[in-house]
Amino acid sequence: MRGARRGEGKDSVPVRCSGFGPRVCFARVLHFGVPATLERVKALVIQENVPLAPMTTFGLGGAARWFVEVRSEVELAEGLAWAAAQGMPVFVLGGGSNLLVPDEGFPGLVLRIDIRGVQQDKPWSPEFFVGAGEAWDSFVDVAVDSNCAGIECLAGIPGRVGGTPVQNVGAYGQDVSQTIRQVRVFDRHRSELRWLTNDECRFRYRQSIFNTDEPGRYVVTAVVFQLRYGPPTLSYADLQKRFSARWKAPGLREVADAVREIRRSKGMLLVDGDPDTHSAGSFFKNPIVNAGLLGTIAATAGVAPEAVPHWPAGDGRIKLAAAWLLEHAGFVKGFTDGVVGISSRHTLALINRGGATFADVERFEQRIRATVEAKFGVTLTREPVVLG
Known part of the structure; x- marks a missing residue:
């Protein structure tokens, strides 16, 4: 594997600053010490033919023709400029937990x-400024240890902080859109660093401006979370059941640990040697359909309408449980199809299951x-992103 270096030069990408205060006027190296303007470019290490399968939780797929590990906004801008000069496509990779290669x-x-x-x-303060490359679960621990509530039910989710606003990651009664105040991005259309407010991110169920309205335009470099001091969220039935026999309300740490245990029991924590965990998490989104379809679905399954898990979704629509649909279509836990299958949990x-390909x-x-x-x-919709 060869490496190429590109250093400072007159063809460095020009980047404008705009927006929300002094943080925007610098491409901060997010170790929070050394600001650097984007014109002061450091050497960039560019690798060739790098396998991507080890960088994903699914563990399959081919290689990247060119690859750069980006550790600062400076390197991000320079990498994008290098790709633009070569006329090549670019893909931004985070933790690889929601990706198919x-x-x-x-x-x-x-x-x-x-x-x-x-x-x-x-x-x-319960407000946190977090680099996009931070492991999400580690940040959850930082928040919980600081007695800050708002993301404790999102413990155990793989991936990195920068990916959470893209998918509007959520679980057990919480979504990141409830706590995200701003998202710091590099705007590839305007070649500038800027902040997007919560409203500008256009969050909805597992969607945002980043993966629907303008996919590929913005690269997330940091996220500001506005958490709160207070009790944990216990709106989800599994969590309520776990703590129902207690006379004392659980704390943030207890809830975060309980969520991780629930995820572990369902095979949703990555564990070496456990094929149930070599996945991209939930593969299908819970579909939103016209409420009038509920009776037909129930009749087809041979159950009463109230036995079909569903939730109001507004405008005469309901959200169905994709897992229930799979199970009643014959795709139960542990179902196998050669080298692929469905988790037993x-x-x-x-x-x-070992040796699978994208095909x-x-x-x-x-x-x-x-x-x-x-x-x-x-109609079911895939949740993971396909590279390219």
Whole structure:
């Protein structure tokens, strides 16, 4: 594997600053010490033909033709400028926990975001400025240890902080959109660093401006979370049941640990040697359909409408449980199809049983979607992102 270096020069990308105060006027190296303007470019290490499978939780797919580990906003801007000069496509990689890599790999430049740093606005403040490359679960621990509530139910989720606003990550009654105040981004259209407010992110169920309205335009470099001092959230039935026999309300740490244990029991924590955990998490989104379809679905399954798990979704629509649809279409926990299958602990987790290819997963996905649609008239949507 060869490496190329690109240093300072007259062709460095020009970047404007705008927006919300002094942080925007610098490409901060998010170890929170050394600001650097984007014109002061450091040498960039560019690698060739780097395998991507080890960088994903699914563990499959080909290689990146070019690859850069990005540790600062300076390196991000320079990497994007280098790719633009070569006329090549770019993909921004975070923790790889919600990603499928095609078998042929990626013909352009993959930038893996490793911008680190966690900073409280003040020692007593529940506001945190977090680099996009920080491990999400580690930040949850920082928040919990600081007695700050708002993300304790999101413990145990793999991936990095920068990916959470993209998918509007959520679980057990909490979504990151409830606590995100601002998202710091590099705008590739305008070649500038800027802040996006919560409203500008256009959050909705597992969606945001980053993966729907303007995919590829923004690269997340940091996120500001506005947490709160107070009790944990216990709106989810599994959590309520765990603590129902207690006379004393649980604390933040107890809830975070309970969530991790629930995720572990469902195979949703990555564990070496456990094929149930070699997945991209929930593979299908919970579908939102017209409420009038509920009776038909129930009749097809041979149950009463109230036995079909569903929740109001507004405008005469309901949200269905994708896991229930799979199970009633014959795709139960532990179902196998050659080298791929369904986790023995979580119906929505499609898994790599060993040696699977992207083509294997894609065929299995299509089989499930076709069966569910033929039986219930419901179209399932993939949750993980396909590189490229």
